[in-house]
Amino acid sequence: MKVHQTKQLKLSASVVAIGAFDGIHLGHQAVIRELVKKSHLEGVPSVVYTFYPPPRSYFQGAKILTKPRKKIELIQNLGVDQLVLAEFNEKYLQRTAENFVNELFLLNPKVILVGDDFRFGYKRIGDVQLLKKYFTVQSVEPIYCINGEKISSTKIRELMEQGEYKQVDSLLGRYNEAIKA
Numbered sequence: 817m818k819v820h821q822t823k824q825l826k827l828s829a830s831v832v833a834i835g836a837f838d839g840i841h842l843g844h845q846a847v848i849r850e851l852v853k854k855s856h857l858e859g860v861p862s863v864v865y866t867f868y869p870p871p872r873s874y875f876q877g878a879k880i881l882t883k884p885r886k887k888i889e890l891i892q893n894l895g896v897d898q899l900v901l902a903e904f905n906e907k908y909l910q911r912t913a914e915n916f917v918n919e920l921f922l923l924n925p926k927v928i929l930v931g932d933d934f935r936f937g938y939k940r941i942g943d944v945q946l947l948k949k950y951f952t953v954q955s956v957e958p959i960y961c962i963n964g965e966k967i968s969s970t971k972i973r974e975l976m977e978q979g980e981y982k983q984v985d986s987l988l989g990r991y992n993e994a995i996k997a
C-alpha cells in the first residue's frame with residue numbers, strides 16, 4: 817500500500833472511501849472490505865482518503881483511537897492499494913468544498929463510498945448531494961452493536977471512558993486494543 821501525505825494523488829481510475837476512520841472499528845472494516853471488493857470487481861485501485869488528526873479530535877479534542885502508524889497498518893491489512901492521509905490543520909480545513917471536489921477529480925473515481933451524513937469543505941458546506949452532482953456515490957449498510965446502537969468512534973470513546981474495555985475490543989474486532997489506546 818502506498819501512503820500519500822502531502823502531494824495530491826492522481827489516478828486514471830479508482831474506487832474511493834472517504835472519512836475519519838478513527839479506530840478502524842467493525843463498521844469501518846465493513847466499508848473498507850466493500851471498497852476492496854469493488855476495486856477487484858472493477859479492476860481499479862482502491863483508495864482510502866482519511867485525515868490526521870481526525871476532525872472530531874481537532875475541533876472537539878476527542879480522544880484519538882488510532883495513531884497514524886497503527887491506522888496505516890490496519891488499513892493495509894484490509895488490502896487497500898492507496899492511502900491518502902491528509903494532515904487536518906488550519907490551512908486544510910479552510911479549503912472550499914469545490915476545492916476538495918477538484919482533488920477528487922484527480923482520482924477519477926468510479927464510485928465513492930461515504931456515509932449519508934458526510935460533510936466536507938470549510939464550515940462543512942459540502943454534502944452528499946453536492947458530491948452526487950459529479951460522482952457515483954454509495955454508502956454501506958450500517959453495522960450495529962449487540963444492543964442495536966450503530967457502531968461509531970464516538971460510542972467507542974464513551975465505552976473507554978466507562979472502562980468497558982471488553983466491549984471496546986468487541987466493537988474494534990481486536991483484542992487488548994482498549995488498554996493500549
Ligand SMILES: Cc1cc2nc3c(=O)[nH]c(=O)nc-3n(C[C@H](O)[C@H](O)[C@H](O)COP(=O)(O)O)c2cc1C
Nearest residue numbers: 835836871908909911916934935936937938939940
Ligand atoms: C476540505 C475539507 C475541509 C473541512 N473543513 C471543515 C470545517 O471547516 N469545519 C468542520 O467542522 N469540519 C470540516 N471538515 C471535516 C468534515 O466535516 C468531516 O469531519 C470530514 O470530511 C470527515 O468525514 P466524516 O466525519 O463523515 O468521517 C472538512 C473536511 C474537508 C475534507
Ligand SMILES: Nc1ncnc2c1ncn2[C@@H]1O[C@H](COP(=O)(O)OP(=O)(O)OP(=O)(O)O)[C@@H](O)[C@H]1O
Nearest residue numbers: 835836837838843930931957958959967968969970
Ligand atoms: N457502524 C457502521 N457501519 C457501517 N459503516 C460505518 C459505520 N460507522 C461508520 N461507517 C462508515 O465509515 C466511514 C467513516 O465514518 P466515520 O469515521 O465518520 O464514522 P464514525 O465511526 O461514526 O465516527 P464518529 O463517531 O466520529 O462520527 C463512513 O463511510 C461511514 O458511513
